[in-house]
Amino acid sequence: MLYRDRTKPAEERTAHLLGLMTTEEKVGQLIQLFGWQTYEYIQDSEEAAGGHVQLTEEFKRRIREGGIGSLYGTLRADPWTGVTLDNGLGPRAGAEAVNAIQRYALEHSRLGIPLLIGEECSHGHMAIGATVFPVPLLIGSTWNVDLYREMCRAVALETRSQGGAVTYSPVLDVVRDPRWGRTEECFGEDPYLIGEFAAASVEGLQGEDLSSASSVGATLKHFVAYGSSEGGRNAGPAHIGKRELLEVDLYPFRKAVEAGAASVMPAYNEIDGVPCTTNKELLQDVLRDEWGFRGMIITDCGAIDMLASGHDTAESGEDAAVQALQAGIDMEMSGEMFGRHLLAALRSGRLAESFVDEAASRVLDLKFRLGLFEQPFADPDLAEAVIGSEDHAELARSIAAEGIVLLKNDGVLPLSKHSGRIAVIGPNADAGYNQLGDYTSPQPPGKVATVLGGIRSKLAAEPERVIYAPGCRIKDQSAEGLEPAMQAAAGADTVVLVLGGSSARDFGEGSIDLRTGASKVTENELSDMDCGEGIDRMSLHLSGIQLELMQQLKALGKPVVVVYINGRPVAEPWIDEHADAILEAWYPGQEGGHAVADILFGDVNPSGRLTVSLPVDAGQLPVYYLGKRSRGARYLEGAAHPRYPFGFGLSYTEFCYSGLRIEPAEIPADGTAEVTVTVENTGSCQGAEVVQLYISDSVSKVTRPAKELKGFRKIVLEPGAKQNVSFTIGAEQLSYIGPEYKPVVEPGDFRVRVGRNVNDTLDIALVVMEE
Secondary structure, eight states: OGGGOTTSOHHHHHHHHHHHOOHHHHHHTTBEEEGGGSEEEEESOSSOSOEEEEEOHHHHHHHHTTOOSEEEOTTOOSTTTTOOTTTSOOHHHHHHHHHHHHHHHHHHSSSOOOOEEEEOOBTBOOSTTOOOOOOHHHHHHHTOHHHHHHHHHHHHHHHHHTTOOEEOOOBOOOOSOTTSTTGGGSOOSOHHHHHHHHHHHHHHHHOSOTTSTTOOEEEEEEETTGGGBGGGOTTOOBOOOHHHIIIIIHHHHHHHHHTTOSEEEEOSSEETTEEGGGOHIIIIIIIIIITOOOSEEEEOTTHHHHHHTTSOOSSSHHHHHHHHHHHTOOEETTOHHHHHHHHHHHHHTSSOHHHHHHHHHHHHHHHHHTTTTTOOOOOHHHHHHHTTOHHHHHHHHHHHHHHOEEEEESSOOSOOSSSOOEEEESTTSSOGGGGTOSSOOOOOTTOSOOHHHHHHHHTTTOGGGEEEEOOSOSSOOOOTTHHHHHHHHHTOSEEEEEEEOOOOOOOSOOEEOTTTOOEEOOSSOOOOOOSSTTOOOSOOSOSTTHHHHHHHHHTTTOOEEEEEEOSSOOOOHHHHHHOSEEEEOOSOOTTHHHHHHHHHTTSSOOOOOOSSOBOSSGGGOOOOSOOBTTSOOOOSSSOSSOSBOTTOOBOSSOEEEEEEEEESSEEOTTOOEEEEEEEEEOSSSOEEEEEEEEEEESSOSSOOBSOEEEEEEEEEEOTTOEEEEEEEESHHHHOEEOTTSSEEOOSEEEEEEEEEETTEEEEEEEEEOOO
């Protein structure tokens, strides 16, 4: 059969296979089911550790009828799926389960078409045993694109070794209101920075060959303006103009499409009254026609249902399915009814079969490009060797250390390894799941290194130097733990106070005993979750009585080092003013406790820089740096600028910028100039600095942001060393979306700014000449 000939182009094989298929089989390719519901894991005996997979009869029936094209989350484990450490599959068993599923699909469907297995991999494969890397908000704070690309290669290897062929990442949303619970899943507030990480994610996940045993297809989400929702509420309307949409929210997606992304996922939200799920202008005119995207478009879970029940732009499920398909949707994530509605519309004549042909051809084309017809099976030996490997754990630790941001240091850091007692206090000091973020699988005991564990590891020879008390929980108002925390701090020389939030779902770990610090399970469990998908907030203050805990500890007169572990910015002016040092660690992943300890004791010099502006108060929002010069005046109660600006971060050494120069200083609209600055490490230890390039357009035909990030480079310097850092400036850096909604470079004056953050730069003039 021609479609089985691997020497033929994917387009030719797709066309041939499509011509052999029935209408029902074509529609079947557009259907995705919940993968974890297709099998049961049967333990061989009570004594033996092994077991086998038993496929459900419903799954078998659907395969025989040609009614499935894809499975979602076959290996996903979390409270939502009900897959736990007890009933879930480890690395080898998971690979063997996928093989059993694929084997049945190949042997019992008429044409032997393999299934497309899609998995969640926002910050690691969401399967039991997989490496849990830091969340994207921390990854962005590394400003290290190469390191992230390496991480994506590791995630792709772990996922593909178990049979996952597509991942529903990266998240390319631009954060506009950090009260949004999914802020942690984003790289930050700047489109240029996100675009650099977007391209790196595609290059890392997909590798040089999409069909490789170490590559997975990347799915860009959420297309588009999902991070600009009204009030920071998840899936709320996005009030955004066409020019801003093109310049800001669409920019990272375009960069990822140019890098060759295999798949795109539209967002839940609407833009100017049109749900993204049925926005033909975006899905067809921009994505496919203008950008040349040839991949598959898959909705988010339940997005088509929302058209008839939520957006109310469809009168029924069938109407919603037809609208979505005609707008360019190829598949609905876990949308079992999608196919039934399409078949009904075909039979009634409401839908032309050509739309089904187009969608099915894109699904099949992706399967061919992934090499699934040649190698549909996972490699259990490889899965067992690479999933959760020591190399990947070390990589997770390195990323966490590079992304942690030092916000304040009055000289108390780094801590001494040789003297002094340390009280480690706070609700996130020893809560493993609280440092992992959302979209995380269950973790076996001891796998997650907490801050307490990391500090104890550093001082293992003198365990008596470390005292622990939780003090309080994240959200609970109980003051039961305050007294034990004060007693612990009274006997210490320094307090490390670990505060923040939690995106941990209910993994059955129980609550922390506020007096002993031990985990306990009670009948009335208290959820600490105050962040994550669907958990949006009205405030950016710390939840519960965490601020009161800090205030009582500070009254003891001890140095207090605050470590934030959280998924969105914290706005607590009292802590900013009274803490002796502050580390922003975001959700640092399974090795986060070691990474925090590395920085606290000076084994790693902090080099993370903020990718979101940290406000003084939520009342200032929006406070992102990329605001217009015309954005308005100050508030009655105070200034409108943030507490810590975009790009900010301290180091244990000092860097000096000098000698900013540009050559030539005048260029034509299609010309280029090179700007160079000298950076010197004037401190006493090695350090990494993020050199940031910003552009200001002095006069333009439409209003522009005051400053725009257009380049960055992370460099490492020894004490006393200097390095010249150069950036090339051309149309890509100087253009904007003009009055006709097309990129233009206008003649006139520009200011080129280079420095350590958006508010601390040297600047020089550049003139674009009239033609």
